[in-house]
Amino acid sequence: MIEYILPKDRPISFISVLDKVRDIIAKVKEEGDKAIIDYTAKFDNYLLSDIKANQDEIKSQASLLDDNVRNAIDIIYDQLTDFHKSMMPPNSGGGKNGIEFGVVWKPIEKVGIYVPGGIKTYPSTLLMAGIPAKIAGVKEIYVATPKEKVDPAIAYISIRLNIRGIYKIGGAQAIAALAYGTESVKKVDKIVGPGNIYVQAAKYLVSENVGIDGIEGPTELVVIADDSANPENVALDLLAQGEHGKTSFLVLISTSEFLVNRIKSMLPNEGNFYIIKVNNIDEAIQIANDIAPEHLSIATSSPLQLLSKISNAGAITLGNTPPALIDYCAGPDHILPTNGWARFKGGITVFDFLKPLSYVISEKPEKNLIKAAMILANYEGFNFHSKSIGARYE
Ligand SMILES: NC(=O)c1ccc[n+]([C@@H]2O[C@H](COP(=O)([O-])OP(=O)(O)OC[C@H]3O[C@@H](n4cnc5c(N)ncnc54)[C@H](O)[C@@H]3O)[C@@H](O)[C@H]2O)c1
Ligand SMILES: N[C@H](CO)Cc1c[nH]c[nH+]1
Numbered sequence: 375m376i377e378y379i380l381p382k383d384r385p386i387s388f389i390s391v392l393d394k395v396r397d398i399i400a401k402v403k404e405e406g407d408k409a410i411i412d413y414t415a416k417f418d419n420y421l422l423s424d425i426k427a428n429q430d431e432i433k434s435q436a437s438l439l440d441d442n443v444r445n446a447i448d449i450i451y452d453q454l455t456d457f458h459k460s461m462m463p464p465n466s467g468g469g470k471n472g473i474e475f476g477v478v479w480k481p482i483e484k485v486g487i488y489v490p491g492g493i494k495t496y497p498s499t500l501l502m503a504g505i506p507a508k509i510a511g512v513k514e515i516y517v518a519t520p521k522e523k524v525d526p527a528i529a530y531i532s533i534r535l536n537i538r539g540i541y542k543i544g545g546a547q548a549i550a551a552l553a554y555g556t557e558s559v560k561k562v563d564k565i566v567g568p569g570n571i572y573v574q575a576a577k578y579l580v581s582e583n584v585g586i587d588g589i590e591g592p593t594e595l596v597v598i599a600d601d602s603a604n605p606e607n608v609a610l611d612l613l614a615q616g617e618h619g620k621t622s623f624l625v626l627i628s629t630s631e632f633l634v635n636r637i638k639s640m641l642p643n644e645g646n647f648y649i650i651k652v653n654n655i656d657e658a659i660q661i662a663n664d665i666a667p668e669h670l671s672i673a674t675s676s677p678l679q680l681l682s683k684i685s686n687a688g689a690i691t692l693g694n695t696p697p698a699l700i701d702y703c704a705g706p707d708h709i710l711p712t713n714g715w716a717r718f719k720g721g722i723t724v725f726d727f728l729k730p731l732s733y734v735i736s737e738k739p740e741k742n743l744i745k746a747a748m749i750l751a752n753y754e755g756f757n758f759h760s761k762s763i764g765a766r767y768e
């Protein structure tokens with residue numbers, strides 16, 4: 375359905391299923407593999423004999439991959455690798471007042487990647503999470519994806535990424551298994567990846583005990599368009615992000631009456647489409663910043679001039695560039711924050727897989743600095759803190 379007034383919150387949110395998902399997590403914690411097998415039968419309609427795919431299955435599934443698709447994956451693999459390598463931070467350091475300080479970046483040891491698989495199959499998502507994880511140096515990467523047989527493209531990418539295990543499970547039960555471990559599933563240090571509201575609710579709940587990359591739920595696209603935009607292309611972009619399911623949140627904000635009417639006639643009756651007619655581009659930008667969408671497309675005559683005015687968006691495509699280019703091959707990640715989380719975070723990068731370990735060493739720090747530390751420690755009532763510093767340097 376097309377609406378003309380924006381809702382206060384996202385029309386579909388993981389918050390609505392927290393109670394149900396809490397129960398699923400508790401059962402997986404209690405019953406391990408048995409619970410996963412039961413939930414997979416209930417929600418995914420297949421009976422698991424082995425939760426973890428064995429090497430023979432992975433190899434034989436990968437060998438089924440069409441050459442064309444394998445070549446496409448290889449091309450995209452290189453493109454994403456360049457982008458993510460360019461983000462790798464160097465170890466850094468310096469010194470002041472007789473103190474030497476620095477940061478050593480260390481990879482997270484064990485990471486679980488959730489690859490969605492309910493409505494569609496998402497090998498592209500495995501590239502988007504696995505490549506930055508590998509570049510960051512993560513040694514043990516595990517994948518969970520709800521398919522009875524491993525998808526050939528996922529099998530091929532897993533071999534390239536040296537994935538340690540593919541678990542043929544999905545939903546909240548897969549997230550619980552990765553967070554707490556079961557007989558068959560390895561407990562990881564951090565879980566990353568997009569998915570529906572059940573998956574994101576589970577990530578949110580297990581974040582009490584395990585790292586998560588954020589909330590990357592049902593797809594969102596906001597398009598800001600003026601009368602220079604091509605209505606057919608804008609409609610295609612909205613329809614494209616609608617392919618992720620009925621839960622996608624799709625918004626057109628436009629200054630052009632003509633564009634609004636043209637695009638309206640090209641949208642289906644099903645789905646969460648919103649069309650907002652505004653008087654000027656500044657109004658459009660204000661609305662987009664308030665929404666803080668996952669994908670933002672600026673289809674206007676001078677899009678680069680507007681870039682500095684955008685404060686909240688997961689990823690931005692400018693001018694005639696389709697958001698689907700980010701979904702597949704541009705370089706920046708398609709695992710992007712939803713539910714307004716773009717107000718405080720961006721898409722996945724190597725930083726999601728790295729920890730800054732900071733260090734200091736000092737034989738002869740400046741007296742003034744030492745005195746300042748002791749005064750502040752005493753002010754806070756931490757007398758032994760003060761003494762432990764004074765004992766060395768006073
Ligand atoms: N934000 C991003 O970065 C991003 C990227 C890619 C995809 N996505 C989103 O990921 C989502 C993928 O969703 P999907 O459903 O196709 O696959 P999915 O793998 O996320 O979810 C499928 C799982 O949901 C569970 N499930 C389904 N119905 C349930 C119910 N009634 N109760 C409990 N569990 C249930 C099942 O266990 C199933 O395995 C889409 O919404 C898409 O827009 C987001
Ligand atoms: N648009 C999705 C992010 O919301 C990413 C994706 C994967 N495949 C196709 N699209």
Ligand SMILES: [Zn+2]
Nearest residue numbers: 614615618701
């Ligand atoms: Zn997409």
